[in-house]
Amino acid sequence: MTTNHSALAGEIISLRPYQSNVVDATRAALRAGKRRVLTYLPTGGGKTRVATAITQMTLAKSSGRVIVLANRKQLVHQFAAALRAAGLDVGIAQGENTAGLHHRVVVCSIDTIHARNYTFDDVALFIIDEAHAVAGSEKYRRLLFRFNKVPVIGLSATPFARGLGKHYDELHGALFEELVVGATVQQLVDDGFLTDLEIYAPSKPDMAGAKLTRTPEGEQDYRQADIDEATDRPELVGDIIRHWLKLAAGRKTIVFASSIAHSKHIVGQFQAAGVTAEHLDCYMDDDTRADILGKFERGDFTVLSNVALLSEGFDLPNTFCMILARPTRSLTRFLQMVGRILRPAPGKTHALLLDHSGSVQRIGHPFDDLPLDLDDGSPNKSGCQEREKPEPKPCPSCKFVKPAGTRKCPKCSFEPERQNDIEVIDGELERFDRKAKKPATPDRKQHVYSQLLQVARNKGYSPGWVAHKYRAMFDVWPRNMRDVTATPTGELLSWLKSQEIRFAKGREKHQEGRSHV
Template sequence: MTTHNKNNVLFLVHRKELIDQIRNTLQSNDVDMDFVTLGMVQTIVRRLDKTVTPSLIIIDESHHVLANSYKKIIAHFSTALVVGFTATPVRLSGGGLGDINDILIEKVTAKWLIENNFLSPYKYYAPEIVHTDALNIKRTGEFDMSSLDDQFNTRMIWGDVIRHYQKLADGEQAILYASSIYQSEKMAASFNSVGIYASHIDGKTPKTIRDDIIKRFREGDIKVLCNLDLIGEGFDVPDCSTVIMLRPTQSLSLYIQQSMRGMRYRPGKTSIIIDHVGNVTRFGLPDMERTWSLEPKKGSNATKAEAPVKICKECFMTVSQTAKKCEHCGTEFKVEIKAVEVDEAAELKEVKEFNIKIVCHKPEDCQDMHDLYAYAESKGYKRGWAYHRGKSMGFIK
């Protein structure tokens, strides 16, 4: 290893909560810590002149690497080799990370990890009780969460969340992702009120209290651990089987990190994902095959059009768009048929095409622009999406 050759290594993380666990991992793998500078990027960027010049820079969760702080560090230590690790090599806007990285190395997929017992299999349920269609999008490309607290209160969503947990994962240890501190604290209190022991933590929770809560979660005393954007990227938490998603996102990276948090492998375990905010309709199932690219422009790895799933109306199980019946409850899916309304006062005209639209299961099944527009309408996509997809498929010259 580099440190065994007495070369200095700079290891960058983006959260202070990750430093201790990464240090423990490096030490347990016989890394000579005398040659490792382990620190938060926010700290290192302010102390560049006081940081030992590294031969190698390692970046954890490197999909953040396009931030100016990372760029400044890399430019300052321009002779160092740079290696980044991430499960989701994509920025929020949808493009790749080619501005910084030269080579993208992909070894395994999520499906391979499940099939080879590195991740547990899962069941995905999507009872969408939070309405996200009216949320504004901020300049960063992410949802504006400011109106969600009102929706939670006026629609009494707290009880719905608990009922679905009891129905789909009763008694299982769960991590709940909220969209505000208020929601997280309210959900913890709501679970406790019905005898399901829960606690809340966030980035401002004192370390001693946070460590104690995680310890009790690890020991099984706490059943539901509610948090706001803390137990996500790289954060090492005790094994649990269930994830409850109350935080809508436009970020594929954040979606994968959070939805797969309960999939740490254990023999006989099946992870349960309960998505109350429709994230699966934006991104598809967490282990679906995706084409990653370093290209900086917007690509297919982020567009919601590549989310070929459907949700059982009986049990909320989420399955592939091509499935003929629900694998959980057995409900058979019917072919979606939409009839065009007829104006009775209109003149009779010769019928040259059927006034019925058979909606294709996926874009690749579409035979012409008529099919694509029908598909877009069924998914709630804009007609512009169908136009650009039609050009790429050769329907429009």
Template sequence: MRRTTENKNHVLFLVHRKELIDQIQNTLIMSGVDMKHVTLGMVQTIVRRLDRTPQPELIVIDESHHILASSYKKIIEYFHEARVIGFTATPVRINGGGLGDINDTLIEKVNAKWLIENNFLSPYKYFAPEVIQTNNLDIKRTGEYDITQLDEQFNQRKVWGDVIKHYQKLANGEQAILYASSLYQSQKMAASFEQVGITAAHIDGKTPKTERDHIIQQFRNGDIKVLCNLDLIGEGFDVPDCSTVIMLRPTQSLSLYIQQSMRGMRYRPGKTSIIIDHVGNVSRFGLPDMERTWTLEPKKGSNSKKAEAPVKICPDCFMTVLSSNKQCEHCGNEFKVEVKPIQMDDAAELQEITEPIFKVDYSSPNDCKNMKELYDYAKQHNYKRGWAYHQGKVRGFIK
């Protein structure tokens, strides 16, 4: 971009979120790019102003795994003589396919393991203490889970107290970013942390910019410990360094999973990032720094939603490790009894590894207030569903 603008040629830089524009502009200025010859804008804006946008010699696309969207295609076709360069940490579509419909060449120089080994990313520990059932969730046309159903699970399982306990146990006092599955959940979690004396705040895409900037500055200053959000702090979003990520959002997207799980891995000497996965994303994708074979092929292949290697969870501390490990890297527990590997395409397998605080806390069937609680009680006590059905009939839950 610097060389292009030095030659008085124009550059079009496309982003998909307005929150990214300021930080990218500052980076370009620091890098000596002549901004008089740069159009920097959201793809949604540029696609409406094609006839008013200067002809670019070069098009640069940030987070270019979005490139197959119709708006990007329209811009590229309109400026068909321009060279196009896209950057992404996750060159894969949400359905697992490649990006070869638009891109000609894939250039991959380093991977996540190399970045960790060479101190560009911090090492991490991954914990998966609980799994929300996803096998019975509806998937929308976008390929993601239905938010309403996720809210219902969140309420029924009453997980907010457990999320707080795990934060206190695994990352007490560390600054954390929490990814929620809905606006309601994010706001509720922020309030729940506040109730136990842990400073927290919620932001989302509709939070006014001045308020959002103030909250992020408070987070930067350490005045806020847990920053809850709904998909805002994701691709390219510049937030202060933190060490901990709390995942309450199950996803079908490998791209989103990598972006969010590695958000706390900005390098700092002596730092170890903590990833607390309450929704079993690791069971769908494997560990975030697994070596993956990226390809531009527009068909499902090695980038499918199954992980490349099985993992298992330590029954003592709940850290996620490779199934080949004979000892837990976190607590030193030796796996004398084989822990059943998690099936990468079945999140429900993680239900075998639970902590007591996640178990249903009903001392008798009389404590159950609806059929959901009765079925949970039956599952905990190894009773058949027919038993729960009969108890529900007796109690008037089923007419």
């Protein structure tokens, strides 16, 4: 009997234009011979819908199976639910919930696959959710080594992990061979697919002397014991409550604390102030966690505090405010947390970030350009994405955080006299504004250079074209740039188009002048 693959796949779900484009670009990379492609979309950009469409297209064109991999139980069940909502028959391989392994789509926990050593036959495609975790996971790498001829699509909102582009002999190439960029955060905000963000930031907690450790993604971050010592103090916890009451009272809020004890202390202080609040952690059983999340979604209480449990897979668009009470140097962790509040909702004109950690001034604004090229694991890469000095400065009058180099406050118009004895009051929140020219950091320069290389190769342009366009943007010639390409963003392509228009107008003006001679 002939199998109707189109019927099994269901009708292809509808996609936004940028989602359709990234599906096409990802599939084109596989057709061009790439075996492992990493697809980037910001948190809230619709990675699950993109993966669902790709799954449907794969089932319609192939008799093989699609295996989806996730690194958390919650993500396994969320992904399976999304695929089923699109009309697909989906099995699950996740601990005691394992069932339906005969289906053509199976969503798997990487821990369960590793522990039980499952061998799937006729795999047409692997899809890996939160694929930034692959580089630091021996379990993922062993699986990819075992199925090294099967195409792989990784999905991530934070593709900065050290070693994602590292060469492995077992794979006969890089862990991920190409990065496909779907859209930037700023593009999605401009188009209304994500909400704008307003930030208030305190002076930094005292992290002097804090030791650093390496995260699973290969970035440097503060040691947990030093974070706890710097943040879990009565005066700092009290400051969190005071500023929330001032700026976000009554609005649905999530808190990222430094530890379980810290989270419980914050919840206790909210409750003492008459604010309904609950704590959530990974040691609670499934029913308790589901009950707390359900109550938060219904609006039975206002503030939900956790450590890192909600940094991936938590999607509640009407959450307005996030309190960041955990200092971090990790760009990945920072963006994963901030992304929880960027989804739009009716009546939500913007989201609010209350940064009690100093992370915004340390790392930068979440909408800034990101280092969107794959890290090859070489030792000259720091693994830590951090804003270069100088940092934004707080306005002495209203505590609004001004961009570096800005004297006159864009919020209250205060302009300080030229003196060096202005101090910031500890714990006062200041609004962060990024309406200034973006700093030409080494990462940004490399990312622009990599995009220009790709454009040149696509168009057949010479290396001289790349150098001149780089100089037009940064006023310097490229030096010490790595010969790696990156998918051009809409922002860069628009800039190149503006350069072409400017050049054409200049040439027309020159020719008109010659005609009058």
